[in-house]
Amino acid sequence: MAGFRRFRSKYFSGDDGLYNRLSSSGQTPKTLIIGCSDSRVDPALISSSSPGEIFVVRNVANLVPPFESANGFHGVSAAIEFAVVNLKVENIVILGHRQCGGIRALVSGGTQMEKTSFVGHWMEIARTAKERVLKRSAGLDFEAQCKECEMEAIITSLENLKTFPFVLDAIGTRDLKLFGIYFDLEQGQLFEFDPAISGFKQLEIDKAGDKLL
Ligand SMILES: [Zn+2]
Known part of the structure; x- marks a missing residue:
């Protein structure tokens, strides 16, 4: 409650309170961020976004599943569809x-990865990412392999985004942009996927006018 009081006094006080505008005109976020459920990587905090600025999906390991037409409870796909088709966001960021x-859990192959586990089944989305990493980085230690796989899974999710017909359509007709961003929470640095090098480049965050968002 103390936290909500602070939030309320910041965004609801006075005639120009932000929520006066957001509640009367609705939301018009320009960016969809697909982030991890991890408590340390809140997209709104990391990007210093205000309410109404970013549309967010969070799940285990910030994964985008491939487009599937079979019936099911496709929560992530539904959120992507709403953001692209209804809100017409201009950017999608995999964080x-x-x-x-x-x-x-995926790289270690522990008990969480059993198919009967929700996490185990969900992480199947990133299995090809793990296989790519183990193939090219077999000599690396476990932590380094995890880091490689964290980045590789972002690339898998970017590929999966392009299996959704409405995403492809928005890229072609109104220049929807896709970004893969990696947050190194040990160093406090951001890296961006660069398709030209099929790898990640560190973003120069201290420069004014940096390109992110
Ligand atoms: Zn995570």
Whole structure:
């Protein structure tokens, strides 16, 4: 309650309170961020966003499943559809991070990865990412393999985004942009996927006018 009181006094006080505008005109976020459920990687906090600025989906390991037409409870796909088709966001950001527990479970192959576990079944989305990493980085230690896989899974999710017909359509007709961003929470740094090098480049966050969002 103390936290909500602070939030309320910041956003609801006075005639120009932000929520006066957001409640009367609705939301018009320009960016969809798909982030991890990890308590340390809140997209709104990391991007210093105000209410109404970003549309957010969070799940274990910030994964995008491939487009599937079979019936099911496709929560992530539904949120992507709403953001792209209804809100007409201009950007989609996959926000991965260092020390991801979902990726750690995937790489270690522990009991969480049993198919009967929700996490185990969900992480199947990133299985090809793990296989790519183990193939090219077999000599690396476990932590380094996890870090590689955290980044590789972002690339898998970017590929999966393009299996959704409405995403492809928005890219072609109104220049919807896709970004893969990696948050190194040990160093406090951001990296961006660069398709030209099929890898991640560190963003120069101290420069004025940096390109992110
Ligand atoms: Zn995570």
